[in-house]
Amino acid sequence: MDFAPNSDQITLNSALDKLASKFASTPTEFRGFALVNPELAQELELGGFFDAAQIPELGPVSAAMMVERLARLPYTAEVALSMLVKAQLDRDWPRPLAVIENGRPGRFVAEAATLIILDGDKVGVISPARDAVESVDSLFAYPMGRLKKPLQYNPLPDAEAANIRKWLRIALAAEAAGLLQAALDAVTEHLTIRKQFGRPLGSFQAIHHRMAECTVLARGVRLLAIKAAWTGDAGDAAIAALHAQESAARVVYDLHQFVGAMGMTLEFPLHLWTYRLKALLSELSGRGGQAQAVAEHCFQ
Amino acid sequence: MEFEWNQQQKDFRATVRDFLATHLPDNWESIAHGPGSASQSDFSRQFCAQLADAGLLVPHWPERWGGRNADAWSAFILAEEMWAAGEPRGGQYMNVNWIGPTLMRYGTPAQQNRYIPPMAQGQTLWCQGFSEPEAGSDLASLRTKAERQGDHYCINGQKIWTSYAGEAETCFLLARTGAGKNGISIFLVPMDTLGITVVEIPSLIGEGDIHEVFFENVMVPASAMLGEEGQAWDIVRTALSLERVGIPRFALASRMLHRAVGTLKQHNRFHQGAVEQSARAQAACEAARLFSYEIIDQRQKGITAGPEASVARVATVNAERLVAEFVVEHLPESLAGGDPLLLAHHQRGIVAGIASGAAEIQLNLIATQLLQLPREPR
Numbered sequence: 145m146d147f148a149p150n151s152d153q154i155t156l157n158s159a160l161d162k163l164a165s166k167f168a169s170t171p172t173e174f175r176g177f178a179l180v181n182p183e184l185a186q187e188l189e190l191g192g193f194f195d196a197a198q199i200p201e202l203g204p205v206s207a208a209m210m211v212e213r214l215a216r217l218p219y220t221a222e223v224a225l226s227m228l229v230k231a232q233l234d235r236d237w238p239r240p241l242a243v244i245e246n247g248r249p250g251r252f253v254a255e256a257a258t259l260i261i262l263d264g265d266k267v268g269v270i271s272p273a274r275d276a277v278e279s280v281d282s283l284f285a286y287p288m289g290r291l292k293k294p295l296q297y298n299p300l301p302d303a304e305a306a307n308i309r310k311w312l313r314i315a316l317a318a319e320a321a322g323l324l325q326a327a328l329d330a331v332t333e334h335l336t337i338r339k340q341f342g343r344p345l346g347s348f349q350a351i352h353h354r355m356a357e358c359t360v361l362a363r364g365v366r367l368l369a370i371k372a373a374w375t376g377d378a379g380d381a382a383i384a385a386l387h388a389q390e391s392a393a394r395v396v397y398d399l400h401q402f403v404g405a406m407g408m409t410l411e412f413p414l415h416l417w418t419y420r421l422k423a424l425l426s427e428l429s430g431r432g433g434q435a436q437a438v439a440e441h442c443f444q
Numbered sequence: 445m446e447f448e449w450n451q452q453q454k455d456f457r458a459t460v461r462d463f464l465a466t467h468l469p470d471n472w473e474s475i476a477h478g479p480g481s482a483s484q485s486d487f488s489r490q491f492c493a494q495l496a497d498a499g500l501l502v503p504h505w506p507e508r509w510g511g512r513n514a515d516a517w518s519a520f521i522l523a524e525e526m527w528a529a530g531e532p533r534g535g536q537y538m539n540v541n542w543i544g545p546t547l548m549r550y551g552t553p554a555q556q557n558r559y560i561p562p563m564a565q566g567q568t569l570w571c572q573g574f575s576e577p578e579a580g581s582d583l584a585s586l587r588t589k590a591e592r593q594g595d596h597y598c599i600n601g602q603k604i605w606t607s608y609a610g611e612a613e614t615c616f617l618l619a620r621t622g623a624g625k626n627g628i629s630i631f632l633v634p635m636d637t638l639g640i641t642v643v644e645i646p647s648l649i650g651e652g653d654i655h656e657v658f659f660e661n662v663m664v665p666a667s668a669m670l671g672e673e674g675q676a677w678d679i680v681r682t683a684l685s686l687e688r689v690g691i692p693r694f695a696l697a698s699r700m701l702h703r704a705v706g707t708l709k710q711h712n713r714f715h716q717g718a719v720e721q722s723a724r725a726q727a728a729c730e731a732a733r734l735f736s737y738e739i740i741d742q743r744q745k746g747i748t749a750g751p752e753a754s755v756a757r758v759a760t761v762n763a764e765r766l767v768a769e770f771v772v773e774h775l776p777e778s779l780a781g782g783d784p785l786l787l788a789h790h791q792r793g794i795v796a797g798i799a800s801g802a803a804e805i806q807l808n809l810i811a812t813q814l815l816q817l818p819r820e821p822r
């Protein structure tokens with residue numbers, strides 16, 4: 145056991161921090177839902193970050209750490225599937241990747257070069273034609289897209305399908321960990337500054353305890369996600385994704401409560417993380433789906 | 445104890461439903477989106493006039509002001525049915541529930557004659573100018589100032605989160621005329637008075653809902669004051685006691701829950717996780733409904749609601765939360781180009797624990813007033 149990153153991982157993380165710092169602040173005039181900047185993915189590509197997980201000293205653990213780190217940014221880009229799922233596909237499919245689950249709208253679908261189709265028990269991978277997809281307006285703070293009509297695909301063999309589902313769970317948990325942490329950071333700052341009744345809101349014990357519990361949840365999601373990336377175990381992946389979705393539901397409610405009406409505006413950037421978390425809440429069949437997977441893999 | 449409606453209550457609910465069935469147009473779903481939008485406000489003027497003609501706008505008001513002294517149950521049944529239909533009265537629900545009754549109690553004859561008849565006819569929209577950037581939960585710390593200048597007051601300051609301000613004709617405004625809680629007064633201010641600027645706030649909750657309202661040397665005659673100088677806190681407390689259970693949010697939440705479950709069943713997506721969560725949400729809606737009915741029962745019997753009203757509020761917040769969470773988890777397309785009614789409900793539901801007072805403040809009241817726990821040291 146060793147909970148500290150190795151020296152290669154430290155080097156990678158600090159290079160990523162440097163890149164991320166350029167995308168760390170929300171533009172003051174932004175009043176929208178999905179905040180994107182194509183340069184983020186371009187710089188990650190140029191820096192070789194998408195391929196880092198293939199280097200043996202780094203591995204999927206590093207990928208999970210990078211996904212978590214990047215999810216804390218106000219800007220979003222398709223990172224998680226490229227870093228954690230792409231390497232599991234049968235060949236070198238082009239990025240960005242997106243998931244279509246049971247025909248519903250999905251994150252990054254309109255710009256994806258590769259689509260992973262989840263259709264009941266079946267899983268397929270296709271390259272969609274440009275006109276097969278369209279973007280859709282939404283409250284989710286990701287660019288959302290959908291298929292214009294169902295596409296043909298060849299279902300993967302069961303073992304391959306299960307492996308992809310497993311890495312999708314790890315990707316979801318790693319992304320959620322970063323979103324939870326960023327949302328908590330934003331609200332912690334707000335509670336320190338905002339005063340009511342002559343004192344900072346953050347000094348009320350009613351808030352202390354709930355913020356502290358949210359922190360326990362967020363940190364738990366991070367550890368579980370990174371461990372699952374390390375073991376590549378289906379049970380670990382299911383647990384990480386379940387804890388991510390459970391925590392998301394709880395933390396999103398609490399944080400919006402604590403920011404009050406300000407959190408309903410598009411000016412205060414809380415929704416950038418909470419509405420991403422809401423998007424993740426439904427994925428991979430939601431908490432019920434994760435619980436089934438936990439039952440299957442952890443309680444034989 | 446009895447949990448059945450009497451015949452008169454059943455008949456009244458049926459009358460309201462019939463009215464909605466015949467007067468709410470099919471395209472209502474698209475108008476409902478954005479409760480403070482211009483289209484919604486226009487629609488509400490037409491719709492409320494029809495309600496007034498049918499005797500369904502202010503049935504619980506005294507006859508003198510166009511009502512028929514209907515009881516607390518009728519008023520609540522009406523509120524439930526309207527909210528469950530997406531609140532086609534828009535911001536006018538405030539006139540009906542508390543602004544009108546407050547003017548009846550505290551207004552001068554001139555104020556009453558000027559403001560109450562247009563409310564009873566469904567022709568006017570008000571906004572509530574309470575919250576300020578630095579005065580949210582701690583409303584008593586508000587700073588907007590009204591200075592006496594001869595027979596006028598000069599108002600300077602800023603309000604925020606003001607619903608319907610973009611469309612309202614009149615503001616029920618709180619402003620400071622002295623120090624402390626007893627230094628706050630109420631002014632009935634026409635929104636077209638010189639010096640008032642309204643700025644819409646882009647939000648998660650739809651078009652036209654919340655605003656900033658700036659007051660710069662706004663001159664109003666002394667006759668615009670409601671009640672005495674410094675009486676605002678008492679008046680507002682009585683006024684809002686009419687609102688204590690709050691909006692019957694559980695009625696729409698429960699209806700939307702049924703709608704979502706129906707859609708899931710239709711598409712063979714009503715699986716184990718969804719079954720359990722929808723059941724929990726339904727239980728929360730029913731608990732909220734019963735708590736609210738308990739308060740109405742007390743009101744009907746002339747008992748002033750105590751901390752039980754906070755219990756009803758918190759239960760309602762729980763119901764909204766579980767329904768909104770259920771829809772996001774199991775019908776996420778509702779937030780991405782899907783069912784506009786479920787989207788509109790989401791946008792209303794997420795403010796349940798914040799608008800008209802944070803749930804945490806209600807929790808404090810339950811702890812100190814119902815449980816009689818000692819207060820947190822300040």
Ligand SMILES: Cc1cc2nc3c(=O)[nH]c(=O)nc-3n(C[C@H](O)[C@H](O)[C@H](O)COP(=O)(O)OP(=O)(O)OC[C@H]3O[C@@H](n4cnc5c(N)ncnc54)[C@H](O)[C@@H]3O)c2cc1C
Pocket residue numbers: 338340341345348350351401402403404405406408571572573574575576579580581582604605606607608649653654795797798799800801802803804805808
């Ligand atoms: C959709 C919407 C419509 C609104 N419409 C109007 C309107 O028409 N007119 C109007 O005047 N106002 C309106 N409001 C404002 C509303 O009344 C305030 O949002 C509310 O009073 C809370 O104030 P705040 O948002 O400033 O939160 P803050 O006071 O900053 O509080 C933030 C959070 O801190 C916590 N908190 C605060 N105090 C305590 C405490 N003592 N103990 C424990 N926790 C605490 C709570 O979780 C609270 O939610 C509206 C708000 C919304 C969201």
